[in-house]
Amino acid sequence: MTRIDPDGRMEMAWPDDPCGRGVCVDFRRVSLRGVAKVALVRACGGRGRIIDATAGLGGDAWLLAAAGSDVLAIERSTTVRQVLADGLQRARSDAKMSEIATRIALHGGNAIRLLPTLHGEWSAIYLDxxxxxxxxxxxxxxxxxxxxxxxxxxxxxxxxxxAAAATGTRRIVVKRPHDAPSLLCPPDAQIKSKLVRYDIYVGAGRGLRVLRENAA
Ligand SMILES: C[S@@+](CC[C@H](N)C(=O)[O-])C[C@H]1O[C@@H](n2cnc3c(N)ncnc32)[C@H](O)[C@@H]1O
Structure with missing residues:
Protein backbone atom coordinates (compact mmCIF):
# COMPACT_ATOMS: atom_id res chain seq x y z
CA MET A 1 0.00 0.00 0.00
CA THR A 2 1.03 3.63 -0.43
CA ARG A 3 0.22 6.61 1.77
CA ILE A 4 1.63 10.00 2.67
CA ASP A 5 4.08 10.11 5.59
CA PRO A 6 4.16 12.89 8.23
CA ASP A 7 6.73 14.80 6.12
CA GLY A 8 4.44 14.81 3.08
CA ARG A 9 6.34 12.07 1.20
CA MET A 10 4.62 9.15 -0.47
CA GLU A 11 5.70 5.90 1.13
CA MET A 12 5.19 2.18 0.49
CA ALA A 13 4.37 0.31 3.68
CA TRP A 14 2.88 -2.83 5.14
CA PRO A 15 -0.66 -2.21 6.42
CA ASP A 16 0.40 -2.46 10.08
CA ASP A 17 3.48 -0.20 9.76
CA PRO A 18 3.14 3.03 11.74
CA CYS A 19 2.87 6.06 9.45
CA GLY A 20 6.35 7.32 8.62
CA ARG A 21 7.97 3.87 8.97
CA GLY A 22 7.44 2.88 5.34
CA VAL A 23 9.80 3.30 2.39
CA CYS A 24 9.87 6.55 0.45
CA VAL A 25 12.24 7.81 -2.23
CA ASP A 26 14.57 10.37 -0.69
CA PHE A 27 17.62 10.92 -2.87
CA ARG A 28 19.35 13.00 -0.15
CA ARG A 29 20.23 9.64 1.44
CA VAL A 30 22.13 8.36 -1.60
CA SER A 31 25.89 8.63 -1.22
CA LEU A 32 27.47 10.03 -4.37
CA ARG A 33 31.08 9.66 -3.24
CA GLY A 34 33.23 8.45 -6.13
CA VAL A 35 30.09 7.94 -8.22
CA ALA A 36 31.93 8.01 -11.56
CA LYS A 37 33.85 4.91 -10.52
CA VAL A 38 31.09 2.75 -9.09
CA ALA A 39 30.62 -0.63 -10.79
CA LEU A 40 27.17 0.23 -12.17
CA VAL A 41 28.45 3.39 -13.89
CA ARG A 42 31.51 1.62 -15.31
CA ALA A 43 29.36 -1.28 -16.50
CA CYS A 44 27.10 1.15 -18.37
CA GLY A 45 30.13 2.66 -20.12
CA GLY A 46 30.37 5.90 -18.13
CA ARG A 47 28.47 9.02 -19.07
CA GLY A 48 25.93 8.73 -21.91
CA ARG A 49 22.25 8.40 -22.80
CA ILE A 50 20.96 5.41 -20.88
CA ILE A 51 17.64 3.61 -20.71
CA ASP A 52 16.97 2.15 -17.26
CA ALA A 53 14.21 -0.27 -18.29
CA THR A 54 13.51 -1.49 -14.73
CA ALA A 55 13.50 1.75 -12.72
CA GLY A 56 12.06 0.43 -9.43
CA LEU A 57 12.60 3.05 -6.72
CA GLY A 58 15.18 4.82 -8.87
CA GLY A 59 18.38 4.27 -6.87
CA ASP A 60 20.35 3.06 -9.88
CA ALA A 61 18.89 5.71 -12.22
CA TRP A 62 19.96 8.32 -9.68
CA LEU A 63 23.57 7.07 -9.62
CA LEU A 64 23.71 7.03 -13.42
CA ALA A 65 22.32 10.58 -13.63
CA ALA A 66 24.65 11.77 -10.86
CA ALA A 67 27.56 10.46 -12.95
CA GLY A 68 26.39 12.75 -15.77
CA SER A 69 24.12 10.52 -17.87
CA ASP A 70 20.71 11.41 -19.24
CA VAL A 71 18.45 8.58 -18.10
CA LEU A 72 15.13 7.45 -19.48
CA ALA A 73 13.66 5.39 -16.65
CA ILE A 74 10.79 2.96 -17.31
CA GLU A 75 8.65 1.41 -14.57
CA ARG A 76 5.55 -0.68 -15.17
CA SER A 77 4.17 -0.93 -11.64
CA THR A 78 1.87 2.03 -10.97
CA THR A 79 2.50 1.79 -7.22
CA VAL A 80 6.29 1.78 -7.51
CA ARG A 81 6.24 4.46 -10.20
CA GLN A 82 4.12 6.80 -8.05
CA VAL A 83 6.56 6.55 -5.15
CA LEU A 84 9.52 7.18 -7.48
CA ALA A 85 7.75 10.09 -9.20
CA ASP A 86 7.09 11.64 -5.79
CA GLY A 87 10.78 11.42 -4.85
CA LEU A 88 11.87 12.82 -8.22
CA GLN A 89 9.47 15.73 -7.92
CA ARG A 90 10.88 16.69 -4.53
CA ALA A 91 14.43 16.36 -5.85
CA ARG A 92 13.59 18.64 -8.81
CA SER A 93 12.55 21.40 -6.44
CA ASP A 94 15.63 21.05 -4.23
CA ALA A 95 18.47 23.38 -5.24
CA LYS A 96 21.14 20.77 -4.44
CA MET A 97 19.50 17.91 -6.33
CA SER A 98 17.62 19.52 -9.20
CA GLU A 99 20.46 19.26 -11.69
CA ILE A 100 20.62 15.48 -11.27
CA ALA A 101 16.84 15.05 -11.06
CA THR A 102 16.20 16.86 -14.35
CA ARG A 103 18.44 14.35 -16.13
CA ILE A 104 15.93 11.57 -15.32
CA ALA A 105 12.76 11.23 -17.41
CA LEU A 106 10.31 8.72 -15.93
CA HIS A 107 7.97 6.76 -18.23
CA GLY A 108 5.21 4.39 -17.18
CA GLY A 109 4.60 1.10 -18.97
CA ASN A 110 6.06 -2.24 -19.88
CA ALA A 111 9.55 -1.79 -21.34
CA ILE A 112 9.07 -4.89 -23.51
CA ARG A 113 6.45 -2.94 -25.43
CA LEU A 114 7.99 0.53 -25.04
CA LEU A 115 11.57 -0.21 -26.15
CA PRO A 116 10.67 -0.84 -29.81
CA THR A 117 8.87 2.54 -29.94
CA LEU A 118 11.76 4.66 -28.60
CA HIS A 119 13.72 6.66 -31.12
CA GLY A 120 17.22 8.09 -30.91
CA GLU A 121 20.64 6.76 -30.06
CA TRP A 122 21.19 5.22 -26.64
CA SER A 123 24.62 4.41 -25.26
CA ALA A 124 23.32 1.63 -22.99
CA ILE A 125 20.21 -0.16 -21.81
CA TYR A 126 20.30 -1.21 -18.17
CA LEU A 127 18.14 -4.04 -16.75
CA ASP A 128 17.71 -4.98 -13.11
CA ALA A 163 13.56 -6.58 -26.51
CA ALA A 164 16.62 -4.59 -25.43
CA ALA A 165 18.85 -6.48 -27.89
CA ALA A 166 16.39 -5.86 -30.72
CA THR A 167 16.77 -2.08 -30.36
CA GLY A 168 20.27 -2.27 -31.83
CA THR A 169 21.79 -0.50 -28.79
CA ARG A 170 25.44 -1.51 -28.52
CA ARG A 171 25.63 -2.04 -24.77
CA ILE A 172 23.16 -3.94 -22.60
CA VAL A 173 23.84 -4.38 -18.92
CA VAL A 174 22.03 -6.81 -16.61
CA LYS A 175 22.40 -6.73 -12.83
CA ARG A 176 22.47 -10.23 -11.30
CA PRO A 177 23.20 -11.70 -7.86
CA HIS A 178 26.67 -13.33 -7.79
CA ASP A 179 25.29 -16.86 -7.66
CA ALA A 180 22.57 -16.40 -10.29
CA PRO A 181 22.96 -17.73 -13.82
CA SER A 182 23.14 -15.22 -16.64
CA LEU A 183 19.92 -14.56 -18.53
CA LEU A 184 19.68 -16.46 -21.86
CA CYS A 185 23.39 -16.59 -22.79
CA PRO A 186 26.83 -15.84 -21.33
CA PRO A 187 27.73 -12.13 -21.37
CA ASP A 188 30.65 -10.60 -23.28
CA ALA A 189 32.08 -9.09 -20.08
CA GLN A 190 31.32 -8.86 -16.37
CA ILE A 191 32.01 -6.30 -13.68
CA LYS A 192 31.66 -7.48 -10.10
CA SER A 193 30.94 -5.42 -7.02
CA LYS A 194 30.72 -6.64 -3.44
CA LEU A 195 27.03 -7.55 -3.59
CA VAL A 196 26.17 -8.04 -7.26
CA ARG A 197 27.63 -8.48 -10.70
CA TYR A 198 26.87 -6.75 -13.98
CA ASP A 199 26.61 -8.91 -17.11
CA ILE A 200 27.53 -6.82 -20.13
CA TYR A 201 26.51 -7.60 -23.73
CA VAL A 202 28.46 -5.30 -25.94
CA GLY A 203 29.41 -4.15 -29.44
CA ALA A 204 30.41 -6.99 -31.72
CA GLY A 205 30.56 -9.46 -28.81
CA ARG A 206 29.26 -13.00 -29.26
CA GLY A 207 26.70 -12.59 -26.46
CA LEU A 208 25.02 -9.60 -28.04
CA ARG A 209 25.07 -11.30 -31.45
CA VAL A 210 23.34 -14.40 -30.02
CA LEU A 211 20.72 -12.23 -28.33
CA ARG A 212 20.03 -10.32 -31.56
CA GLU A 213 19.66 -13.57 -33.50
CA ASN A 214 17.18 -14.82 -30.91
CA ALA A 215 15.30 -11.52 -30.94
CA ALA A 216 14.91 -11.56 -34.74
C1 LIG B 1 14.75 -4.99 -8.77
S1 LIG B 1 13.66 -3.68 -9.14
C2 LIG B 1 14.72 -2.46 -9.82
C3 LIG B 1 15.45 -1.69 -8.77
C4 LIG B 1 16.13 -0.46 -9.33
N1 LIG B 1 17.28 -0.80 -10.14
C5 LIG B 1 16.50 0.50 -8.23
O1 LIG B 1 17.66 0.98 -8.22
O2 LIG B 1 15.63 0.80 -7.40
C6 LIG B 1 12.86 -4.21 -10.61
C7 LIG B 1 11.80 -3.22 -11.10
O3 LIG B 1 11.71 -3.35 -12.51
C8 LIG B 1 10.36 -3.28 -12.88
N2 LIG B 1 10.23 -4.00 -14.15
C9 LIG B 1 10.55 -5.30 -14.38
N3 LIG B 1 10.31 -5.63 -15.66
C10 LIG B 1 9.83 -4.50 -16.25
C11 LIG B 1 9.38 -4.21 -17.57
N4 LIG B 1 9.34 -5.15 -18.53
N5 LIG B 1 8.98 -2.95 -17.84
C12 LIG B 1 9.00 -1.99 -16.88
N6 LIG B 1 9.39 -2.21 -15.59
C13 LIG B 1 9.80 -3.45 -15.29
C14 LIG B 1 9.61 -3.94 -11.74
O4 LIG B 1 8.25 -3.51 -11.70
C15 LIG B 1 10.43 -3.47 -10.53
O5 LIG B 1 9.92 -2.28 -9.99
Whole structure:
Protein backbone atom coordinates (compact mmCIF):
# COMPACT_ATOMS: atom_id res chain seq x y z
CA MET A 1 0.00 0.00 0.00
CA THR A 2 1.03 3.63 -0.43
CA ARG A 3 0.22 6.61 1.77
CA ILE A 4 1.63 10.00 2.67
CA ASP A 5 4.08 10.11 5.59
CA PRO A 6 4.16 12.89 8.23
CA ASP A 7 6.73 14.80 6.12
CA GLY A 8 4.44 14.81 3.08
CA ARG A 9 6.34 12.07 1.20
CA MET A 10 4.62 9.15 -0.47
CA GLU A 11 5.70 5.90 1.13
CA MET A 12 5.19 2.18 0.49
CA ALA A 13 4.37 0.31 3.68
CA TRP A 14 2.88 -2.83 5.14
CA PRO A 15 -0.66 -2.21 6.42
CA ASP A 16 0.40 -2.46 10.08
CA ASP A 17 3.48 -0.20 9.76
CA PRO A 18 3.14 3.03 11.74
CA CYS A 19 2.87 6.06 9.45
CA GLY A 20 6.35 7.32 8.62
CA ARG A 21 7.97 3.87 8.97
CA GLY A 22 7.44 2.88 5.34
CA VAL A 23 9.80 3.30 2.39
CA CYS A 24 9.87 6.55 0.45
CA VAL A 25 12.24 7.81 -2.23
CA ASP A 26 14.57 10.37 -0.69
CA PHE A 27 17.62 10.92 -2.87
CA ARG A 28 19.35 13.00 -0.15
CA ARG A 29 20.23 9.64 1.44
CA VAL A 30 22.13 8.36 -1.60
CA SER A 31 25.89 8.63 -1.22
CA LEU A 32 27.47 10.03 -4.37
CA ARG A 33 31.08 9.66 -3.24
CA GLY A 34 33.23 8.45 -6.13
CA VAL A 35 30.09 7.94 -8.22
CA ALA A 36 31.93 8.01 -11.56
CA LYS A 37 33.85 4.91 -10.52
CA VAL A 38 31.09 2.75 -9.09
CA ALA A 39 30.62 -0.63 -10.79
CA LEU A 40 27.17 0.23 -12.17
CA VAL A 41 28.45 3.39 -13.89
CA ARG A 42 31.51 1.62 -15.31
CA ALA A 43 29.36 -1.28 -16.50
CA CYS A 44 27.10 1.15 -18.37
CA GLY A 45 30.13 2.66 -20.12
CA GLY A 46 30.37 5.90 -18.13
CA ARG A 47 28.47 9.02 -19.07
CA GLY A 48 25.93 8.73 -21.91
CA ARG A 49 22.25 8.40 -22.80
CA ILE A 50 20.96 5.41 -20.88
CA ILE A 51 17.64 3.61 -20.71
CA ASP A 52 16.97 2.15 -17.26
CA ALA A 53 14.21 -0.27 -18.29
CA THR A 54 13.51 -1.49 -14.73
CA ALA A 55 13.50 1.75 -12.72
CA GLY A 56 12.06 0.43 -9.43
CA LEU A 57 12.60 3.05 -6.72
CA GLY A 58 15.18 4.82 -8.87
CA GLY A 59 18.38 4.27 -6.87
CA ASP A 60 20.35 3.06 -9.88
CA ALA A 61 18.89 5.71 -12.22
CA TRP A 62 19.96 8.32 -9.68
CA LEU A 63 23.57 7.07 -9.62
CA LEU A 64 23.71 7.03 -13.42
CA ALA A 65 22.32 10.58 -13.63
CA ALA A 66 24.65 11.77 -10.86
CA ALA A 67 27.56 10.46 -12.95
CA GLY A 68 26.39 12.75 -15.77
CA SER A 69 24.12 10.52 -17.87
CA ASP A 70 20.71 11.41 -19.24
CA VAL A 71 18.45 8.58 -18.10
CA LEU A 72 15.13 7.45 -19.48
CA ALA A 73 13.66 5.39 -16.65
CA ILE A 74 10.79 2.96 -17.31
CA GLU A 75 8.65 1.41 -14.57
CA ARG A 76 5.55 -0.68 -15.17
CA SER A 77 4.17 -0.93 -11.64
CA THR A 78 1.87 2.03 -10.97
CA THR A 79 2.50 1.79 -7.22
CA VAL A 80 6.29 1.78 -7.51
CA ARG A 81 6.24 4.46 -10.20
CA GLN A 82 4.12 6.80 -8.05
CA VAL A 83 6.56 6.55 -5.15
CA LEU A 84 9.52 7.18 -7.48
CA ALA A 85 7.75 10.09 -9.20
CA ASP A 86 7.09 11.64 -5.79
CA GLY A 87 10.78 11.42 -4.85
CA LEU A 88 11.87 12.82 -8.22
CA GLN A 89 9.47 15.73 -7.92
CA ARG A 90 10.88 16.69 -4.53
CA ALA A 91 14.43 16.36 -5.85
CA ARG A 92 13.59 18.64 -8.81
CA SER A 93 12.55 21.40 -6.44
CA ASP A 94 15.63 21.05 -4.23
CA ALA A 95 18.47 23.38 -5.24
CA LYS A 96 21.14 20.77 -4.44
CA MET A 97 19.50 17.91 -6.33
CA SER A 98 17.62 19.52 -9.20
CA GLU A 99 20.46 19.26 -11.69
CA ILE A 100 20.62 15.48 -11.27
CA ALA A 101 16.84 15.05 -11.06
CA THR A 102 16.20 16.86 -14.35
CA ARG A 103 18.44 14.35 -16.13
CA ILE A 104 15.93 11.57 -15.32
CA ALA A 105 12.76 11.23 -17.41
CA LEU A 106 10.31 8.72 -15.93
CA HIS A 107 7.97 6.76 -18.23
CA GLY A 108 5.21 4.39 -17.18
CA GLY A 109 4.60 1.10 -18.97
CA ASN A 110 6.06 -2.24 -19.88
CA ALA A 111 9.55 -1.79 -21.34
CA ILE A 112 9.07 -4.89 -23.51
CA ARG A 113 6.45 -2.94 -25.43
CA LEU A 114 7.99 0.53 -25.04
CA LEU A 115 11.57 -0.21 -26.15
CA PRO A 116 10.67 -0.84 -29.81
CA THR A 117 8.87 2.54 -29.94
CA LEU A 118 11.76 4.66 -28.60
CA HIS A 119 13.72 6.66 -31.12
CA GLY A 120 17.22 8.09 -30.91
CA GLU A 121 20.64 6.76 -30.06
CA TRP A 122 21.19 5.22 -26.64
CA SER A 123 24.62 4.41 -25.26
CA ALA A 124 23.32 1.63 -22.99
CA ILE A 125 20.21 -0.16 -21.81
CA TYR A 126 20.30 -1.21 -18.17
CA LEU A 127 18.14 -4.04 -16.75
CA ASP A 128 17.71 -4.98 -13.11
CA UNK A 129 14.79 -7.41 -13.00
CA UNK A 130 13.65 -8.85 -9.66
CA UNK A 131 15.34 -12.09 -8.73
CA UNK A 132 13.52 -14.80 -6.75
CA UNK A 133 14.64 -14.83 -3.08
CA UNK A 134 17.00 -17.66 -2.14
CA UNK A 135 15.65 -20.27 0.27
CA UNK A 136 17.09 -19.71 3.73
CA UNK A 137 18.87 -16.47 2.80
CA UNK A 138 18.90 -13.47 5.12
CA UNK A 139 15.80 -11.30 4.99
CA UNK A 140 16.09 -8.81 2.11
CA UNK A 141 15.93 -5.07 2.70
CA UNK A 142 12.44 -3.77 3.46
CA UNK A 143 12.37 -1.75 0.22
CA UNK A 144 13.07 -4.90 -1.81
CA UNK A 145 10.39 -6.87 0.03
CA UNK A 146 7.83 -4.10 -0.51
CA UNK A 147 8.66 -3.78 -4.21
CA UNK A 148 8.49 -7.56 -4.60
CA UNK A 149 5.06 -7.60 -2.93
CA UNK A 150 3.91 -4.96 -5.44
CA UNK A 151 5.44 -6.41 -8.63
CA UNK A 152 6.18 -10.13 -8.15
CA UNK A 153 9.21 -11.85 -9.65
CA UNK A 154 9.55 -10.34 -13.16
CA UNK A 155 9.25 -13.76 -14.81
CA UNK A 156 9.56 -12.14 -18.27
CA UNK A 157 13.15 -10.92 -17.78
CA UNK A 158 14.40 -13.02 -20.75
CA UNK A 159 11.83 -11.38 -22.98
CA UNK A 160 12.93 -7.96 -21.74
CA UNK A 161 16.56 -8.76 -22.56
CA UNK A 162 15.58 -9.78 -26.09
CA ALA A 163 13.56 -6.58 -26.51
CA ALA A 164 16.62 -4.59 -25.43
CA ALA A 165 18.85 -6.48 -27.89
CA ALA A 166 16.39 -5.86 -30.72
CA THR A 167 16.77 -2.08 -30.36
CA GLY A 168 20.27 -2.27 -31.83
CA THR A 169 21.79 -0.50 -28.79
CA ARG A 170 25.44 -1.51 -28.52
CA ARG A 171 25.63 -2.04 -24.77
CA ILE A 172 23.16 -3.94 -22.60
CA VAL A 173 23.84 -4.38 -18.92
CA VAL A 174 22.03 -6.81 -16.61
CA LYS A 175 22.40 -6.73 -12.83
CA ARG A 176 22.47 -10.23 -11.30
CA PRO A 177 23.20 -11.70 -7.86
CA HIS A 178 26.67 -13.33 -7.79
CA ASP A 179 25.29 -16.86 -7.66
CA ALA A 180 22.57 -16.40 -10.29
CA PRO A 181 22.96 -17.73 -13.82
CA SER A 182 23.14 -15.22 -16.64
CA LEU A 183 19.92 -14.56 -18.53
CA LEU A 184 19.68 -16.46 -21.86
CA CYS A 185 23.39 -16.59 -22.79
CA PRO A 186 26.83 -15.84 -21.33
CA PRO A 187 27.73 -12.13 -21.37
CA ASP A 188 30.65 -10.60 -23.28
CA ALA A 189 32.08 -9.09 -20.08
CA GLN A 190 31.32 -8.86 -16.37
CA ILE A 191 32.01 -6.30 -13.68
CA LYS A 192 31.66 -7.48 -10.10
CA SER A 193 30.94 -5.42 -7.02
CA LYS A 194 30.72 -6.64 -3.44
CA LEU A 195 27.03 -7.55 -3.59
CA VAL A 196 26.17 -8.04 -7.26
CA ARG A 197 27.63 -8.48 -10.70
CA TYR A 198 26.87 -6.75 -13.98
CA ASP A 199 26.61 -8.91 -17.11
CA ILE A 200 27.53 -6.82 -20.13
CA TYR A 201 26.51 -7.60 -23.73
CA VAL A 202 28.46 -5.30 -25.94
CA GLY A 203 29.41 -4.15 -29.44
CA ALA A 204 30.41 -6.99 -31.72
CA GLY A 205 30.56 -9.46 -28.81
CA ARG A 206 29.26 -13.00 -29.26
CA GLY A 207 26.70 -12.59 -26.46
CA LEU A 208 25.02 -9.60 -28.04
CA ARG A 209 25.07 -11.30 -31.45
CA VAL A 210 23.34 -14.40 -30.02
CA LEU A 211 20.72 -12.23 -28.33
CA ARG A 212 20.03 -10.32 -31.56
CA GLU A 213 19.66 -13.57 -33.50
CA ASN A 214 17.18 -14.82 -30.91
CA ALA A 215 15.30 -11.52 -30.94
CA ALA A 216 14.91 -11.56 -34.74
C1 LIG B 1 14.75 -4.99 -8.77
S1 LIG B 1 13.66 -3.68 -9.14
C2 LIG B 1 14.72 -2.46 -9.82
C3 LIG B 1 15.45 -1.69 -8.77
C4 LIG B 1 16.13 -0.46 -9.33
N1 LIG B 1 17.28 -0.80 -10.14
C5 LIG B 1 16.50 0.50 -8.23
O1 LIG B 1 17.66 0.98 -8.22
O2 LIG B 1 15.63 0.80 -7.40
C6 LIG B 1 12.86 -4.21 -10.61
C7 LIG B 1 11.80 -3.22 -11.10
O3 LIG B 1 11.71 -3.35 -12.51
C8 LIG B 1 10.36 -3.28 -12.88
N2 LIG B 1 10.23 -4.00 -14.15
C9 LIG B 1 10.55 -5.30 -14.38
N3 LIG B 1 10.31 -5.63 -15.66
C10 LIG B 1 9.83 -4.50 -16.25
C11 LIG B 1 9.38 -4.21 -17.57
N4 LIG B 1 9.34 -5.15 -18.53
N5 LIG B 1 8.98 -2.95 -17.84
C12 LIG B 1 9.00 -1.99 -16.88
N6 LIG B 1 9.39 -2.21 -15.59
C13 LIG B 1 9.80 -3.45 -15.29
C14 LIG B 1 9.61 -3.94 -11.74
O4 LIG B 1 8.25 -3.51 -11.70
C15 LIG B 1 10.43 -3.47 -10.53
O5 LIG B 1 9.92 -2.28 -9.99
Missing amino acids: PMYPPKQGSALAQKSIRLVRAAVGDDGDADELLL
